[in-house]
Amino acid sequence: SQQGEEDPQALSIQEGENATMNCSYKTSINNLQWYRQNSGRGLVHLILIRSNEREKHSGRLRVTLDTSKKSSSLLITASRAADTASYFCATRETGANNLFFGTGTRLTVIP
């Protein structure tokens, strides 16, 4: 079963704009991760944020985590056409072994 829900399901922006995707989850977590998937390909890890962290940066990526609201956001700044992909949040529940993925946001960046 999937634990997370992403919002929006689809997002279309112009190159250079910022893209924000949100993820909500249901249970207590150890960490939350974001992955990217190009069409027809496997998933690639982008960034991990631990439950005791509130914000993390990696290049043009900024992730926030609000454990009281059980939500996270992924911000991609200065988007590029090559950022076009599906983005998934994934949560590792406290004490659990596996990683549950959300439903994904399909991002299209128009050149």
Next chain:
Amino acid sequence: GAGVSQTPSNKVTEKGKYVELRCDPISGHTALYWYRQSLGQGPEFLIYFQGTGAADDSGLPNDRFFAVRPEGSVSTLKIQRTERGDSAVYLCASSLRGGRINTGELFFGEGSRLTVL
């Protein structure tokens, strides 16, 4: 190899047939995961191995699905009496460690696309 390798990349079979999908994880990765992804959906957890043992198989949909990892490296996902609803991309991922001490990222293969006619 440098990454997670999955074979075959595509498999077309007929309803009722038996299918095996193989995953070769990154060398040294003790944790191995199988997921299933339908079109437009996120990966759905199937089973997780820590070493040779299935530490969590709660995601397997029914007893037609079975997975092994006999030597703690390569894993095979086996599907008996395939049904059209089994059609999906089956993704394998590995991680350096597993269990409660694992907080790290998963490395995914490119997936095996299964089509059941």
